Amino acid sequence: MLYEMIAVVRVGKPHTTNEVKEIARTACDLILARGGVVRGLTNWGPFLLIKPIKKNQIRHDSGHHFILRFDASPSLQELVRKTVAIDPRMVRCGVVKMGGRLKDIVDAKGVVEWQRKRRERNLGSYMNSVLQA
Incomplete structure (x- = not known):
């Protein structure tokens, strides 16, 4: 099954990117070691x-x-989520199941692109509708 983990690491330390790399490497090593x-x-x-x-x-x-x-398998996904979540450097972590069948996940890319313009446009139209009401 395909999963997507969204994680938020604390900010404020001078080496935040190193912390992010360490947490991501821990999760990746755990995933790869368990198949x-x-x-x-x-x-x-x-x-x-x-x-x-x-x-x-x-x-x-x-x-x-x-x-x-x-x-990963559902049990491995749960193990990865719990392992990452107990790290004191983590602020928040969540896992979403993207699909379980091959036809659902065959076109899924590994990189998730930020779509700021679309989100800002949607937020702008929402705010306009709220202000008009």
């Missing part, structure tokens, strides 16, 4: 969070986002 396949890793960089998140008694307003796409 899974890593399709791709996309680094989106630091962004402000929608709302502040408090984890480990620290308030986080922003986070360094990355997305990992991988093929």
